[in-house]
Amino acid sequence: MASKSILNKKSLDFLESYLNNAAPTGYEWDGQKLWMDYLKPYVDEFITDTYGTAVAVINPEAKYKVVIEGHADEISWYVNYIADNGLIYVIRNGGSDHQIAPSKIVNVHTKNGIVKGVFGWPAIHTRNKAKEEAPKPGNIFIDIGAKDKEEVEKMGVHVGCVITYPDTFHILNDDKFVCRAIDNRAGGFMIAEVARLLHENKKKLPFGLYITNSVQEEIGLRGAQMIAERIKPDVAIVTDVTHDTTTPMIDMKKQGHAEIGKGPVVAYAPAVQQKLRDRITETAEKKEIPFQRAALSRATGTDTDAFAYSGSGVASALISLPLRYMHTTVEMVHREDVENVIKLIYETLLTIEDGETFSYFE
Secondary structure, three states, X not given: OXXXXXXXXXHHHHHXXXXXXXXEOOOOHHHHHHHHHHHHHHOOEEEEOOOOOXXXXXXXXXXXXXXXXXXXXXXXXXXXXXXXXXXXXXXXXXXXXXXXXXXXXXXXXXXXXXXXXXXXXOOHXXXXXXXXXXXXXXXXXXXXXXXXXXXXXXXXXXXXXXXXXXXXXXXXXXXXXXXXXXXXXXXXXXXXXXXHHHHHOOOOOOOEXXXXXXXXXXXXXXXXXXXXXXXXXXXXXXXXXXXXXXXXXXXXXXXXXXXXXXOOEEEEOOOOOHHHHHHHHHHHHHOOOOOEEEEOOOOOOOHHHHHHOOOOOOEEEEEEEEEEOOOOOXXXXXXXXXXXXXXXXXXXXXXXXXXXXXXOOO
């Protein structure tokens, strides 16, 4: 399995359509519908909740429950203020990067559909080179071509409309996947591929598998907090992205060393249950799946924290996909890393026994 590609044309077509679809925090449902449609042949049932988290379940009758999880939402902007001259000022919905905004095309989502706009910026000829002002949340603005505030409102744009970038999926040099929102719809894609492999390889798990695509991670792990309380799992294996730290202007002494193309990144952190993590690394070694390690100090900053500290505590671990240029419109991952995250989750699941506690005291 380690040397054979596991992504087929149907997989890649789904990945492209899933990434191209807009699913900003709080508005994830269209992407969730795409995700559930893809998974339908491979699972027994679905669970959804009030805020849009979707869970595909295999063997729902089982008492012992294992979660594999990614999050569905992408960063975006909100319309915050409409000036009399028709220019629009914004606030973040998640960790949107203000420095990449100038000259970007945007989609403003309204009840009447998409209104196109651009993040404007003063021309280089007009700026004071001695006191050049950098882009920041207070000075970036969107121009939708309206002459005044009244025309903006007639176009259906109002305070609270969500704004996304339209940048779409493409492949660089045959094996680099590039798009906005790879953080973390790549996670939803990878856990869906685990379900597909289990189905196609006719693997019967001795426990219930809850393939969970959580919402609202980008604003504080909120979807994972809610669904963890509902599922009450015994084990959770979370996948998210992490930084490739080999590109310029990143201090590896502070950020650690991770690199695209070198394999999944296994996290070391208080929220990561050590026996479960050791099972993952031992599985990787046994199956010859390349992997890297990362130390994450007090918190992982991912949905792992929400699952680990839910209820009476859940044995949780984090397998991350190394990514370049996080929270930009050109997020980049390596195809082999995507495949190896899928393989590592898949192979680890096959080692888990019904009722296994991962207790330190057994």
